Amino acid sequence: MTKLIDSLIGTLGETAASSFEVTHFLDTGFPPLNKAISGDYGKGMPCGRIVEMFGPPSCGKTAIATKAMISAQQHNGFAMFFDHERSFDVNLAAHLGLDVESGTFAHTKPETLEESFTRALKTAAKIREDGLIDENAPIIAVFDSLAAMIPRTKSEKELTELTMADSLALAKATSSVMPAVNQYAEKYNTLILILNQTRENPGVAYGDPTRTPGGKAPGFYASVRIKLSAKALVDSDKERLGQRITAEVIKTKLTRPFQKTEWDFLFEESFGKFDVTGSLIDHLVETGKLEQKGPRITFDGKSYFRSQLIAYIDENNFADKLIALLH
Secondary structure (H helix, E strand, C coil), rough: HHHHHHHHHCCCHHHHHCCCCCCEEEEECCCHHHHHHCCCCCCEEECEEEEEEEECCCCCCHHHHHHHHHHHCCCCCCEEEEECCCCCCCHHHHHCCCCCCCCCCCECCCCHHHHHHHHHHHHHHHHHHCCCCCCCCCCEEEEEHHHCCCHHHHHHHHHHHHHHHHHHHHHHHHHHHHHHHHHHHCCCCCCEEEEECCCCCCCCCCCEEECCCCCCCHHHCEEEEEEEEEEEEEECCCCCCEEEEEEEEEECCCCCEEEEEEEEECCCCCCEEEHHHHHHHHHHHHCCCCECCEEEEEEEEEEEEEEHHHHHHCCCCCCCHHHHHHH
């Protein structure tokens, strides 16, 4: 009897051996965010899983996704970007460090939700089955954004044919495809990073009034959900210097959920950039790893103003010293 059951459903040993374990994590570019997601400053977003990151416009979703794609390339992997919003700036991504020339990155503009996920999963399958990269190297597929995806049922209609019933098409489509996407993400050890927007429900007096398009399926199947928000960074003359980004990891199967972290995104002449050094200093002060008295911060036995310390660390490439203080 036992042998018959084992032949049908597998032994406990086989089940344990075949259980999925995350073997690779992709760096988000900001160690405290990595820790909020995975419980480890040196890890980040898990390959083989679905991650949903959402927030209002211009809050840094694409910049973080770009950092994760760069991390995949740095580990000899492959990155794909499915541009449903038609707004991905390849030049900006290259400025941030993404290699757009070597054949380890693909940028495409699918017309429908179904086409997008099918292309991603077929590409991941081809890469894995043909051994185009090392079997342990990461693959990431970024979808920007779920809110901009058009289900096939809507794309086949003229604009004048659309009705209120079609407003539910996106939720129905994601409910249909997400179970398969979740399985194939694990099978091909691919990070499925879904970027999403937020909408505000009118008349909500208590609790969070925001929601995300696409129904409940993306949130259910995602192993990690990251909620972003932003507020203006201004100087003493009220000139806008950038944005303070807050991330709350409202779901994670890797560590304790609902952890928050913040960092600055600064506007420059042509491009924006993460102020990783300044934001790490703020995090270390907040967690007591660096001592601050008044406006001055002690580092390596010397006292600096915040701006002086940022310049000193950047000019001397001492970022590793900051990161070492995290542990």
